[in-house]
Structure formats: structure tokens, C-alpha cells
Amino acid sequence: MVTISGVNKHFGELHALKDIDLTVGDGEVVVLIGPSGSGKSTLCRTINRLEVVDSGTITVDGKPLPAEGRALANLRADVGMVFQHFNLFAHLTVMQNITLGPLKVRRTPKAEANERARQLLDRVGLADKADVYPSQLSGGQQQRVAIARGLAMDPKLMMFDEPTSALDPEMINEVLDVMQDLAREGMTMVVVTHEMGFARRAANRVVFMAEGQIVETATPDEFFDDPKTARAQDFLSKVMTH
Amino acid sequence: MFDNFDLMVAALWAGMRTTVWVTLASYAIALFIGMILVVMHVSPALPARWAANAYTQLFRNVPLLAVLFIMYFGLPSVGIVADNWVWALLGLGMYTGAFVGETLRSGINSIPLGQAEAARSIGLTFSQSLGGVILPQAVRVVIPPLGSLLIALVKNSALVLAIGVPELTAQSRRLIEDTQSRFDLWGVIIGVTVSYLLIAFVLSYLVRFVEKRTAFVR
Numbered sequence: 001m002v003t004i005s006g007v008n009k010h011f012g013e014l015h016a017l018k019d020i021d022l023t024v025g026d027g028e029v030v031v032l033i034g035p036s037g038s039g040k041s042t043l044c045r046t047i048n049r050l051e052v053v054d055s056g057t058i059t060v061d062g063k064p065l066p067a068e069g070r071a072l073a074n075l076r077a078d079v080g081m082v083f084q085h086f087n088l089f090a091h092l093t094v095m096q097n098i099t100l101g102p103l104k105v106r107r108t109p110k111a112e113a114n115e116r117a118r119q120l121l122d123r124v125g126l127a128d129k130a131d132v133y134p135s136q137l138s139g140g141q142q143q144r145v146a147i148a149r150g151l152a153m154d155p156k157l158m159m160f161d162e163p164t165s166a167l168d169p170e171m172i173n174e175v176l177d178v179m180q181d182l183a184r185e186g187m188t189m190v191v192v193t194h195e196m197g198f199a200r201r202a203a204n205r206v207v208f209m210a211e212g213q214i215v216e217t218a219t220p221d222e223f224f225d226d227p228k229t230a231r232a233q234d235f236l237s238k239v240m241t242h
Numbered sequence: 243m244f245d246n247f248d249l250m251v252a253a254l255w256a257g258m259r260t261t262v263w264v265t266l267a268s269y270a271i272a273l274f275i276g277m278i279l280v281v282m283h284v285s286p287a288l289p290a291r292w293a294a295n296a297y298t299q300l301f302r303n304v305p306l307l308a309v310l311f312i313m314y315f316g317l318p319s320v321g322i323v324a325d326n327w328v329w330a331l332l333g334l335g336m337y338t339g340a341f342v343g344e345t346l347r348s349g350i351n352s353i354p355l356g357q358a359e360a361a362r363s364i365g366l367t368f369s370q371s372l373g374g375v376i377l378p379q380a381v382r383v384v385i386p387p388l389g390s391l392l393i394a395l396v397k398n399s400a401l402v403l404a405i406g407v408p409e410l411t412a413q414s415r416r417l418i419e420d421t422q423s424r425f426d427l428w429g430v431i432i433g434v435t436v437s438y439l440l441i442a443f444v445l446s447y448l449v450r451f452v453e454k455r456t457a458f459v460r
Contacts, residue, residue, distance in 0.1 A: 050359055068286070070367060077365025087360035091379045101364035104374060146360075153364055 001026050001157055001188045002047055007056030009042060016042050018212040020056070024157070029189045031199040031220075034209035035235060040192045041084075043209070044161050047190065048079045061156055077105045080150030080158040084165050086142040088134035094121070094145050095130040098152045106153070113152075120148040124178050140171025147178055158182065160191040196239060200224055208232045244429040250417060251433070257413030258437050264330060264409055265399050265441075269392055271335025276342025283347050286368065294343065301340035307401050309333045314405040330402035338395050345391060349384035350376055382456050389449030393442050410437055 002024040009017040016039045024030050032040040045051040046058060049065050049072060058065050060079060066072040089097050098117040102108040108116075121127050124144040134142055143163055150158055160179065164172040176198050183189055183202040193199065199206055199220055206223040208216040208231075216223065216232045224240075227233045244250065282294035301309065313329040353376055361371030403412035414434040417425045 048363055050363065073362070073365045073367045075365075076363050079363070081360075081363035083356060083360065085354075085356055087354075087356035089357065089360065089375055089379075091375075091382070100374060101366070104370050105365040149364065 001028070001061060002190070003057075003059045004043075004047070005057055007043075007046060007058065008054045009039075009046065009051060010054055016212050017046070017053070020214060022207065022214065022217075024188060024190060027186045027188055028204045029183045029187075029191065029202055030205050030207055031203040032190065032192045032207050032209060033194070033196070033199060033235075034215075038209040039212040040209045041161050044159050044190055044192050047157075047159060048076045048081060050081075073105070077101065077153050078156045080147075080153060080155035082143065082146050082150055082158070082160045082163045084162040086134070086139070086146045086166075088142055088145055088149070090134055093131050093133055094126070094137070097134070097145060098149045101149065101153050117148070117152060120151055121145075124148050125174070138171060139167045140174045143167065143171075143175045144178055147175075147182075151182075157188045157190070160189065160193065162192050162194070164193065164195055194239070196224070208235070210235070244433075245426045246424045247429075250425055250430065253413045253417055254410065254433050254437050257408065257410035257434075258441065260408055260413075261396065261399055261410040262441060264334065264402060264407065265392070265396050268331045268334035268338065268399070269395055271331060272338035272342045272391070272395070273388075275336060275339025276346050279339065279343030280346040280350065281372065283343065284350060284372065298340045298343055301337050302344070306333070306337050306398055307404060309337050310401060310405050326402075326405045326407055329405055330399075330407045334395060334399060334402065338391060338398070341391055342388065345384050345387045346380065348387075349380035352383050353379050382453075385449065385453045385456065389446065389453075392445055392449065396438065396441055396445065410434060 004020055004022040007017055007020040020043060032043065034040050042051055046053050047060065060075060066075060089100065092100065095114065095117055098120060099113040102113040102116065103110065118127065118130065121130055124147060126141060126144055129137060129141065137145065164175050167175065172195070176195060180198070180202050203220045206218055206220050207214055208223065210231050216227065216229050224236065227236055279294045279297060282290040285291060310329065310333040313333050314326060357375055357379065358371055361375040366374060399409055400411035402409060403415065411434065414430050417430045418427060
């Protein structure tokens with residue numbers, strides 16, 4: 001589904017991504033973990049070109065990323081994205097947030113788009129919130145709406161950029177539950193997260209990054225029970241002590 | 243104090259009507275220009291940004307009176323002839339348009355970057371995300387400062403007396419300089435002040451009304 005090869009990215013002096021090679025297969029759930037500043041969010045954002053890479057190639061569903069314009073917009077429509085800070089459209093109701101893409105990009109008839117939005121809201125457990133504004137929802141509810149907004153485009157791939165990092169602890173699970181259901185249903189997913197429990201349960205593959213490089217790639221069991229590299233062992237010893 | 247009160251009121255009323263319509267018409271031009279400028283400002287095309295910047299620098303940094311003189315005296319000398327009304331509306335509109343553009347731009351900058359990223363990530367094009375996500379939010383932010391520009395425009399419109407448009411200040415000068423001295427100086431001063439305050443109050447009220455109508459829950 002996604003092929004990343006030889007990707008480099010700089011932010012000024014900082015070499016944020018160093019020669020990244022990564023393939024995400026159809027229906028695969030790849031979880032990116034690693035310390036802050038390791039480049040995992042940046043890598044995630046390069047896949048729909050919210051970050052432009054300096055060198056290397058990225059293909060999605062066999063096609064290289066278009067540079068700009070309509071072709072890029074079409075690609076982004078096929079790649080769902082969930083952000084750390086939800087980024088729901090503040091001036092639109094929950095229903096309008098979910099249907100904006102289908103109506104404007106897919107030209108779906110309004111009744112159909114609304115019907116689909118209702119199904120998705122039902123699925124993320126927010127059927128009664130269709131007509132409220134984002135600011136009237138809790139963080140966990142906003143993030144579930146954001147997931148529904150992504151799914152409304154019938155994406156080939158869903159990306160989650162630290163989807164629970166801005167949430168109160170008691171709201172994390174309601175979001176992870178939705179994501180885990182998605183994974184079980186066979187959605188191709190790239191997830192940047194610090195939730196080790198989720199990585200262990202839902203991932204097909206764990207990719208550990210540090211200082212802009214992929215340090216280790218393994219199945220969750222291998223990675224958490226028997227990390228190969230010293231860097232990963234060090235990281236896990238710090239995050240798994242409590 | 244108010245000698246020949248009815249004559250004075252008639253003259254000021256005529257001036258007020260002129261001031262109001264000159265203000266509103268040139269404000270409409272300014273909003274239109276400002277809208278175009280802001281789209282150019284945020285456009286990915288470098289020449290568009292450059293042109294918008296040049297326009298803004300020019301009209302923000304040349305005095306309004308100079309703009310009016312350049313149009314009224316300068317352009318006819320190169321064969322562009324029009325009524326003084328036209329130059330009044332265009333001068334005020336183009337001048338204020340630069341400020342409207344900057345105000346709209348600050349409104350757009352106040353919208354978190356995440357809104358644009360989310361809009362792009364669901365596949366909206368540049369113009370769709372601008373029109374459907376960014377501008378509708380930015381407009382609400384900029385209504386109060388746009389209102390201030392409208393009030394400033396009411397006062398700036400007094401300058402078009404210099405190119406012979408009989409607006410409120412021009413009328414009051416006519417009254418003060420009346421050849422038969424039929425009007426008391428302070429009567430006219432109070433009259434013209436009250437007239438401007440009236441216009442400003444009504445317009446401020448309208449701005450606040452629009453602000454309330456477009457508010458949304460944050």
C-alpha cells in the first residue's frame with residue numbers, strides 16, 4: 001500500500017529523517033514508536049505530503065506522490081489522517097465536519113453523505129452528537145469524530161499521528177477501542193503512538209525510530225519481549241517500568 | 243446660535259447622505275479589493291504574493307490625499323478622464339482595500355495551521371479549503387477590525403472635498419464661508435460633529451449586529 005524508499009528530510013540544520021525505507025502492506029497495521037523528536041510524526045506526515053521530503057520516493061497504492069494541485073488532493077482524499085490535536089473544523093457541526101469531504105471532494109449526494117455520516121457516528125458511539133459543535137465535545141469525543149471524518153472518505157489507508165497524546169487518561173481508551181476495531185476489520189493503518197499496550201495488541205509490525213532513523217522493525221511480541229538493539233532496550237526500560 | 247436652522251440642517255443632511263453613500267460604495271470596493279489581495283497573499287504562486295505585497299505597500303504608505311490628487315489631476319493628463327465621483331470612490335476604495343487585505347490576512351493567520359492541514363488531508367484543494375474552512379472562520383475574527391476600518395473610512399471620506407465632492411465636511415465649510423454670513427460658526431461645528439457621530443453610531447451598531455449574527459460556539 002505504501003512504499004517509502006531512501007527518504008531524507010531536513011528542518012534547517014536538523015536531519016529529521018535519515019534514509020528511511022519502509023513498506024506497509026495491504027491491511028497491515030504498522031505502529032511507529034520511539035522517543036520524542038525521533039522523526040516518527042514527520043515520517044507519518046510525509047505519506048500524504050503534509051511534509052515534503054528532500055530526497056527519496058514515496059508511493060501510495062503503486063503511484064508516486066503527486067507534487068501539487070488536484071492530483072495531490074485526490075491522493076489525500078484516499079489517505080485518512082487523524083491528528084494529535086483533532087483539528088475538527090471549528091465553525092462546522094459534527095455532521096458537517098464529517099460530510100464536508102464527501103460533499104466537496106467525492107461529490108456524494110447530500111442525503112447519502114448524511115446517511116453515511118450517521119452510520120459512522122453510530123459506529124464511534126456518538127450518534128447523538130451530530131448537531132453539536134466541536135468545542136462542545138470532550139477531547140475523546142472530538143478525536144472519535146475526527147476518525148469518523150477520515151473514514152467518511154472511504155480511505156485506502158488511515159494514518160494516526162499521536163491520536164491520544166492530547167487526551168485526558170480516562171478518554172484514551174475510548175479512542176483506542178475505535179482504532180482497534182478498525183485494525184481488526186482489516187484497515188491498513190500507520191499509527192504513531194506512545195501507547196505500548198495498543199502497539200502490542202493491534203500492530204502487525206512495530207517500527208522503532210530514534211534520531212531520524214529506523215532502528216528496529218519487528219513483530220510486537222519480538223519487539224517488546226526481546227528487543228534486539230541497545231537503543232530499543234534502553235527506550236523500553238524507560239517506558240515500561242510503571 | 244443656530245441661525246437659519248432649517249437651511250443649515252438641509253445642507254448638512256445633503257452632505258450626510260453624500261458621505262454615507264460615498265463611504266458605503268467605496269467600502270464595497272475596498273472589501274472586493276481586500277478579498278482579492280488576501281487570496282493572492284496566501285496563494286502558492288510567488289508572483290501573486292509579490293503583486294499583492296507591492297499593492298499593499300503602495301497604498302498603505304502614500305497619503306490618501308495624494309492618492310486622490312494623483313487620480314484627479316494626474317490621470318486626466320495621461321488621457322484617463324472620469325468624473326470626480328469616480329475618483330473619489332476609486333481613491334477611497336483602493337486605499338482602504340490595502341488595509342482590508344492586511345486585516346483579512348491577520349484573520350487568516352489567526353486560524354490554527356491544523357485547520358488547513360485537516361482540510362488538505364481530506365482532499366480539499368487550495369481554493370476549497372480557503373473557501374470552505376479558512377475564510378469562514380477568519381471572517382468572524384476580522385469583523386470588529388473591519389468595522390473599525392469602516393468608521394475610519396467615514397472620516398477619511400472628508401478628504402474627497404479636495405476634489406470637489408460635496409460631502410458633509412464640504413457642506414459645513416460652505417456654511418461657514420457663506421457669503422451672507424447667515425450661519426453661526428459654532429452652530430455649524432456642533433451640527434457637523436453631531437452628524438458624524440450619528441453616522442458612526444449607526445454603522446457601529448450595524449457592525450455589532452453582523453458580529454452577533456455570525457458568531458459560533460468556540
